[in-house]
Amino acid sequence: MIARAALCLPFLLSTMTQHAFAEPSKAAASPIYGVTIPEGYRKWELVAPAEEAAPLDELRVVLGNPVAIKAIEQATQPYPDGTVLVKLAYKRRQSADFEPATVPGAPTTVQVMVKDSRRYASTGGWGFGRFVNGQPVDAAQHQTCFACHAARVKDRDYVFTRFAP
Secondary structure (H helix, E strand, O other): OHHHHHHOHHHHHHHHOOOOOOOOOOOOOOOOOOOOOOOOHHHOEEEEEEEEOOOOOEEEEEEEOHHHHHHHHOOOOOOOOOOEEEEEEEEEEEOOOOOOOEEEEEEEEEEEEEEOOOOOHHHOOEEEEEEEOOEEOOHHHHOOHHHHHHHHHHHHOOOOOOOOO
16 A cells, blocks of 8 residues: 555645635744644645554645755654644545555544754653634644554654655
């Protein structure tokens, strides 16, 4: 499945740009962390694509700002302050143009991780934001972010995504 996705990555990325996520207002900050959707993030470099199985059935792609990309290229951990990772998530659907392909359907969320070791000291240096249609989801959903990352990827500076060469 991953090999097929890699072969179709250029198609996947071009299709994803056809689906617009609502742009956030300046005040659209996540509860608890105050994270916003970064301006210009759609022009950042690809870190990795992913496929989420049922029940979510999503295609996801993680983009990194220049600080994140440099850290990944140099295998720097912990990630330096200023690192920002953005995950775009879409419902999966079969392509109408090429039946073997799975392509992005409706966008579901934009998820943001911001590294600021002073501001977010109690959460491993990371602030989190989860947005639907450009607006942050409720505080209850944000309360689950760090616990999930801490339980599974503490040894990788709380980051799930690994660089896709």
